[in-house]
Amino acid sequence: MTTVEDRAALLDQAIATGQAIPQLTSEEPMSLETAYAVQHAGIALREGRGERLAGVKLGFTSKAKAEQMGVSDVIIGSLTDRMRIEDGGTFDVSRGVHPRIEPEVAFRLGPDAELIAVAPALEIIDSRYRDFRFSLADVVADNTSASAFVLGPWTPIGQVDALAVDLLFDGEIVASGSTADILGDPLRALPAAQRMAAAYGHRLVDGQVLLAGAATAAVALKAGTHVEARVAGLGSVSVRTEEG
Numbered sequence: 707m708t709t710v711e712d713r714a715a716l717l718d719q720a721i722a723t724g725q726a727i728p729q730l731t732s733e734e735p736m737s738l739e740t741a742y743a744v745q746h747a748g749i750a751l752r753e754g755r756g757e758r759l760a761g762v763k764l765g766f767t768s769k770a771k772a773e774q775m776g777v778s779d780v781i782i783g784s785l786t787d788r789m790r791i792e793d794g795g796t797f798d799v800s801r802g803v804h805p806r807i808e809p810e811v812a813f814r815l816g817p818d819a820e821l822i823a824v825a826p827a828l829e830i831i832d833s834r835y836r837d838f839r840f841s842l843a844d845v846v847a848d849n850t851s852a853s854a855f856v857l858g859p860w861t862p863i864g865q866v867d868a869l870a871v872d873l874l875f876d877g878e879i880v881a882s883g884s885t886a887d888i889l890g891d892p893l894r895a896l897p898a899a900q901r902m903a904a905a906y907g908h909r910l911v912d913g914q915v916l917l918a919g920a921a922t923a924a925v926a927l928k929a930g931t932h933v934e935a936r937v938a939g940l941g942s943v944s945v946r947t948e949e950g
């Protein structure tokens with residue numbers, strides 16, 4: 707039997723080399739509890755290299771995403787400081803396996819794990835599994851495909867339940883949705899994250915980030931693209947892709 711640490715090391719190696727691996731569940735079955743243990747072991751490897759926790763993310767909070775990936779349960783993952791790209795910064799696509807990008811809404815957490823600010827966000831996801839295909843346990847073990855994230859300007863929390871969301875590549879809209887697509891109202895990300903965090907050993911920490919999940923399906927990234935997410939009323943956030 708493969709240990710939790712062995713599985714975390716396999717995924718960690720895939721991140722380091724950009725080489726996809728077979729789904730862990732193609733070798734042997736894996737419970738959700740074990741999958742989260744693998745996820746935490748992978749984060750521990752990163753922390754051992756000096757990375758610091760920067761927040762948590764939810765996945766499959768929208769129908770568009772659940773349908774795209776064929777997985778329907780909400781999942782939680784961890785974000786580290788090294789995954790953060792400054793607004794307007796660059797992402798090197800050659801470091802990834804097959805990165806995709808999706809427009810999101812991010813919240814900043816306060817001292818009592820309440821939501822204190824909201825921002826438009828971009829998440830770069832990059833499954834470490836071949837062909838970007840996985841079961842729920844596989845994607846949980848793979849830290850919910852987390853690769854990088856970009857945060858736009860923070861705004862105090864207001865009504866955010868029906869804001870138009872557009873994803874643009876070089877100024878052209880490639881995907882559109884609404885913040886209503888995220889759990890009906892992205893503010894529901896907080897109770898969802900609290901429930902998931904309590905169940906699976908994550909923490910919601912003052913000053914850290916909660917990524918609520920994508921409002922549209924994810925779109926494949928290639929080098930030399932200016933990617934922007936616009937969320938009506940919240941402004942925009944962008945990243946440029948490069949190669950090498």
Ligand code: OOG
Nearest residue numbers: 765766771850851919920
């Ligand atoms: C898993 C991550 C899902 C989201 O926003 O729904 C996610 C994946 O699609 O590979 O981040």
Ligand code: MG
Nearest residue numbers: 808829919920
């Ligand atoms: Mg996401």
